Amino acid sequence: IQLTQSPSSLSASVGDRVTIACRASQGISSYLAWYQQKPGKAPKLLIYAASTLQSGVPSRFSGSGSGTDFTLTISSLQSEDFATYYCQQLNFYPLTFGGGTKVEVK
Amino acid sequence: EVRLVESGGGLVQPGGSLRLSCAASGFTFSDHYMDWVRQAPGKGLEWVGRSGNKAESYTTEYAASVKGRFIISRDDSKNSLYLQMNSLKTEDTAVYYCARGGLVAATFSGDYWGQGTLVTVSS
Numbered sequence: 001i002q003l004t005q006s007p008s009s010l011s012a013s014v015g016d017r018v019t020i021a022c023r024a025s026q027g028i029s030s031y032l033a034w035y036q037q038k039p040g041k042a043p044k045l046l047i048y049a050a051s052t053l054q055s056g057v058p059s060r061f062s063g064s065g066s067g068t069d070f071t072l073t074i075s076s077l078q079s080e081d082f083a084t085y086y087c088q089q090l091n092f093y094p095l096t097f098g099g100g101t102k103v104e105v106k
Numbered sequence: 107e108v109r110l111v112e113s114g115g116g117l118v119q120p121g122g123s124l125r126l127s128c129a130a131s132g133f134t135f136s137d138h139y140m141d142w143v144r145q146a147p148g149k150g151l152e153w154v155g156r157s158g159n160k161a162e163s164y165t166t167e168y169a170a171s172v173k174g175r176f177i178i179s180r181d182d183s184k185n186s187l188y189l190q191m192n193s194l195k196t197e198d199t200a201v202y203y204c205a206r207g208g209l210v211a212a213t214f215s216g217d218y219w220g221q222g223t224l225v226t227v228s229s
Contacts, residue, residue, distance in 0.1 A: 042203055048213050090214065095167075
């Protein structure tokens with residue numbers, strides 16, 4: 001299963017609403033997770049099962065979608081949110097990650 | 107507190123072998139799927155493979171790029187996960203992360219991650 005994230009990068013300001021898309025090459029039900037990664041650090045789980053917020057993750061993060069089209073939304077971007085975001089499908093082996101979306105300061 | 111600590115990385119020649127270890131603590135290790143994920147320098151995340159939990163009879167799955175060369179195993183008595191890497195190629199150069207999966211298969215690769223260990227394959 002191929003996961004295509006768009007855009008591959010974006011520039012945004014603190015307070016902006018940010019939306020990242022992830023499209024699967026075939027239907028994966030709701031078996032999708034989102035991760036945030038900062039330089040030199042391990043990834044951090046944000047959302048699983050497409051829309052379930054991981055414990056401790058701020059509520060400004062939300063996920064939606066099912067089948068082939070998914071979205072990660074940051075409702076009001078904070079300074080600590082500048083990072084790279086990855087989606088991952090868990091419906092079929094081998095598991096796969098999207099190519100990543102880098103959120104940069106505008 | 108959940109902790110995952112990888113070890114065993116280093117420099118190895120092409121065609122060589124290396125064994126990574128991941129020491130887990132702070133949770134019931136046998137209940138969880140455990141994954142290996144890698145990241146080549148400046149690149150994105152790549153899932154390497156996983157070990158199922160005790161309930162799933164420790165079934166293993168692999169990425170196509172490592173199948174037949176890498177072997178994942180675990181020792182629940184030692185709360186440890188292993189990655190035996192054989193026939194290493196230069197394209198296997200990456201930081202390797204150990205990650206705790208869910209209690210069932212299709213949830214996530216990692217709600218907790220280790221700090222990563224660097225494997226460099228070069229002559």
